[in-house]
């Protein structure tokens with residue numbers, strides 16, 4: 001049986017395609033992007049603590065999110081940052097690739113220099129251990 005691998009299309013803020021690649025289903029999105037040398041910031045190393053590596057996902061948006069992401073985004077909204085209510089915004093460290101995705105990175109190292117640097121290499125698994133809930137944004 002032929003198993004098709006999901007395709008990730010990386011686009012810039014203007015919608016221009018930068019890169020397209022296949023990835024094994026179930027791969028953490030941040031891991032897949034790092035492995036393809038996509039310019040990104042992931043300051044906390046993929047632990048749902050920094051929000052530096054947010055992405056807009058325009059194709060096959062997940063209808064689930066992790067509790068860690070949900071709580072972090074709720075905290076940001078409470079701090080006066082309503083953009084964290086956007087339905088297509090996810091942390092790439094809190095999502096696995098299950099379908100084709102069009103991904104638009106929101107924070108590029110080449111555009112925004114963080115004092116902490118680009119970030120530690122991310123683990124292969126979602127951390128903390130994911131608890132999935134329905135997306136309500």
Ligand code: FES
Nearest residue numbers: 046049050051093
């Ligand atoms: S929240 Fe820090 S890399 Fe995802």
